[in-house]
Amino acid sequence: MGYPHKSHPKETVVLSQYFGDAEARTYKGWVKRGGYEALSQALKMDPVAVTDVVKESGLRGRGGAGFPTGLKWSFMPKEKKKPHYLCVNADESEPGTFKDREIMRWTPHALLEGSAIAAHAIRADVAYIYIRGEFTEPWTIMERALAEANEAGVFGGIKVYLHRGAGAYICGEETALMNSIEGKRGNPRIKPPFPAAAGLFGMPTTINNVETLSAVPHIIKRGAAWYKGLCLSNPKSTGTKLFSVCGNVQRPGNYEVTMGFPLKDLIYDMCGGPPAGRALKACIPGGSSVPILTREETESCLLDYEGVVAKGSMLGSGGVIVFDETTDMVYQIMRLAKFYAHESCAQCTQCREGTAWTTKIMERILAGQGKSKDLDLLLDLSENMTGKTICVLSDSCAAPIVSGIKKFRAEFEAYLAGQRQPVGGA
């Protein structure tokens, strides 16, 4: 449901059924609602059988990359020779995304249950739930839920711990997350080796997103075929997704729909579109790291992994940021560049220098001091920042720049031609 709004008839309510229901946060309340049955069932199954069910369901990572979850689990060693680890990525920091927060603060036991099932499937002895430092309310709620679950002894032999982040977007990158747990700066690692071979503390590790894991108990309980059937057009993208809609919309919130749902209906029917009298100008469909869509692209886009790629962007985290006609696109793109510049871990020269330089050029353009070759310079920088670094933060900074200049060039040129009131000062 689009918490804090009531469920919309067009939603497919699975993960969000108990958003807003305070009793669902308690162990007793969760059990009353059918909770932990899937876990008991899974613990009696062979780990490989659990993985096969999840593979069959078509569940793909909901953190942003969309990698098939069952396949990721199957990368773990078949023979257990070393400790195995599960890391739960609750570092939600992608601008526009606020779904994992809702899952944790309304249905903490759903996450605990899904994590335990995953730990069983990958034969992990320990699971660390990495929660970003700023999520103080989810932390408290998860702490309480974890204590209750431990007291009830639901986890079998699996140890589940919470680990608090301390303010770093890059720690949502799976290898940086592992480094952060290990007590290091959150620098991403070069892959290979992949986490399943050598991950946390050098041991075989799987990292999964909160929303991904919260779907797992449903899949175990209701079956892979049920989940696979939740699909409007494209069999490669199954299940439901929580879309976090924000920006210039009348009813921002999280809305859960079946994969393949039209983005137009999400924005207009469910969220009421932009404020009255204002037209939609642009939309970033998957959190700020994906290319910006024009109004036309937005209104003809289907929300599944392949559907958004067909429009030249990505589903990503499903953080739908809506900009209306009052938005200064140049300013917002500058603000996004500034975000990436701030969050760069600074290992790679292209990212460290590129994000900072991109931000400076954007600020200069806004201050009325842009030069005619600045747009070519920005595009050149963006090209050198794409596909050439240890992680994709660098590419993510390039996404709004390249798509912004391509689709909203007139706004940039207006600043360059001195036709707009300068903003800020160099």
Place this chain on the structure above:
Amino acid sequence: MTPPHGVSQGEDYQPVFVGKVLDELQGILRRYPTKQAALLPALWLAQREHGWISDRIMAEVAEVLGLTPAYVKGVVTFYTMYHQHPVGKNFVQVCTTSPCNVCGAEAVLQALLEQTGARDAGATSPDGKWTIIEVECLGACGFATPILVNDDFIESVTPEKVTEIVRRYR
């Protein structure tokens, strides 16, 4: 006790990791196969007890975990939520990233800076009660503008609501 390197002798330092706080740290250490992995939790404990993390505290954390002070400092400086200098009684974080930005986040920041007397982001107000900083996405974009006042996460802040918030926390 021989002080760890980089720390002057004969100072009147009150260690953080003694008594109950040390017990808490021991409990945390049992969760990880290495001492180093307890670094972020240890820094949180230190900040909870002392309000901020001084170089001297970094040296103590290093000693307790078998790391070097320089290493600990490298980690502290990476993460934005660890304070390396004293901050006001109320440490306020205001999100101004694009989704909140188009919903008026900068006006919220301005209102806070003016009404608390802090005037500049990062500065502490003359009465010592407020330090306000601009931060990146707080993960509550549908509830723009969210702010954190110490550990209290407040959603849907507008310039109009700032007056009441300032009054409540002052």
